[in-house]
Amino acid sequence: MSSSSDPSTSTGTNKRASTIIIEDAESNKRVKIADDVLEKLLESEFQQGANLSRLQKKLSLKATNLEKAQQELYAAKADFDKVRKEHARAKVTCEERTSAVTKIVLRELDALNKESKYIRVILKHETDLNSTWKLRYEELVRKIKAYESARDLLSMDKNILEGALVIAKVLEAQKGGEHSE
Numbered sequence: 289m290s291s292s293s294d295p296s297t298s299t300g301t302n303k304r305a306s307t308i309i310i311e312d313a314e315s316n317k318r319v320k321i322a323d324d325v326l327e328k329l330l331e332s333e334f335q336q337g338a339n340l341s342r343l344q345k346k347l348s349l350k351a352t353n354l355e356k357a358q359q360e361l362y363a364a365k366a367d368f369d370k371v372r373k374e375h376a377r378a379k380v381t382c383e384e385r386t387s388a389v390t391k392i393v394l395r396e397l398d399a400l401n402k403e404s405k406y407i408r409v410i411l412k413h414e415t416d417l418n419s420t421w422k423l424r425y426e427e428l429v430r431k432i433k434a435y436e437s438a439r440d441l442l443s444m445d446k447n448i449l450e451g452a453l454v455i456a457k458v459l460e461a462q463k464g465g466e467h468s469e
Contacts, residue, residue, distance in 0.1 A: 389456055390442045396459065397435040404428045434459055 407425040414421055438455040 386442060390439070392456060393435055393438045393442060397432065397439060400428055400432045400435060404432060431459065431462065 404425065407421055407428060410421050411419075411425060434455065438459070441455070
């Protein structure tokens with residue numbers, strides 16, 4: 289008889305075929321799982337690439353913003369340095385002006401005191417109480433007080449240069465008015 293009609297051989301072949309089919313199905317499952325995993329990995333890699341691209345754009349934008357901020361900082365620092373130098377120059381100029389005004393005030397005060405002494409000597413011999421010399425002496429006393437006030441202000445604080453300059457201008461105007469009379 290033929291071996292194909294032998295039931296024991298047929299059962300063995302069926303078992304083997306069944307095992308091969310099961311193994312093939314399991315292999316197909318594993319291949320499908322591997323394909324799914326590979327697809328998910330590719331999707332993940334693509335997503336990571338897209339995320340990386342977005343991050344690179346953000347980083348580039350931040351770098352640009354940082355560069356702009358640094359340029360603004362350098363410009364602000366340059367402006368600050370310029371203002372600081374101008375302030376230093378103004379301070380020196382202010383001190384020079386204060387010194388100049390102080391010298392003017394002291395010089396005028398000295399001149400007024402000398403003139404005052406001269407007029408006092410004349411007044412000792414003057415009998416007319418309404419004389420020009422007496423009026424001139426009273427005006428000198430007022431000017432001396434004004435110059436002494438200016439001198440005191442200058443010696444107290446150099447920051448009140450503005451006030452001293454105004455006083456000096458007023459006194460100069462008075463002096464100019466005196467010469468025009």
